Amino acid sequence: MKPMKPFVKTSLIFAVLLTGSLFLGCSQAGNGGSRTSAEEKPEPVAEQPRVQISTDFGDIVLVLYNETPEHRDNFLKLAREGFFDGTLFHRVINGFMIQGGDPTSKDAQTGQAIGSGGPGYTIPAEFVGEKFHKKGALAAARQGDQINPERRSSGSQFYIVQGRVYRTEELDAMEQQTGKSISASRREAYTTVGGTPHLDDAYTVFGEVISGIEVVDQIAAVQTGAADRPLEDIRMTVTVIE
Secondary structure, eight states, rough: OOOOOOSOOOOOTGGGGGGGGSSSOOOOOOOOOOOOOOSSOOOOSSSEEEEEEEEEEEEEEEEEEETTTHHHHHHHHHHHHHHTTBBBEEEEEEETEEEEGGGGGGOTTOOOOOOOOOOSSSEOOOOTTTOOTTEEEEEEEEEEETTTTTTOEEEEEEEOOOOOOOOOHHHHHHHHOOOOOOOOHHHHHTTTOOOGGGGGTSSSSEEEEOOOHHHHHHHHHHOOOOGGGGGGGOBBBBEEEE
């Protein structure tokens, strides 16, 4: 499961969405199951909860949206269990995004392919119109449409958007090619702070960076090798700010 590469002027923009090798996340063996109603869930959260991702580059603080409760509660649960601790930002593309959340990355050897791990379940998509892929957005990885038409999210793999600033003309061309309008609020964000507009309404956005966006930029700029894996491991610890 991987995010699509940045937008280019071609009518095949969403054809990329149909190739499993280009999706965020992973082809998680044993990860396709849904969470059942019998699974214990955390108590509802009144305020927007915050989490901190700590790395050798510094800390990234994010809020999790209450408008996406399934993703919010799941991320909090995994963070409290220490699920993410010691995992890597295993896929990094400068000008696009940084991706992590694969538990198999904890013990991955140098050069080993990463991106196929998860907790063993998926989460229903929670698309919210005003939550989109601006710079700093936190979103969930997933398998491709051909095997995942409901666009259910990976149970653990996530990415933080770096993206780039778009020109108005580029957004106009994107509208023409996709047949989908881009709202004024999204246009303002994409032409000022930037982001990855071609991922909107295809992957669930469930939070955003409120501190440490410069750390995202630093991680995105590291040297990478095969499958966009950083040459030097970037480990994380995720804690809930109580």
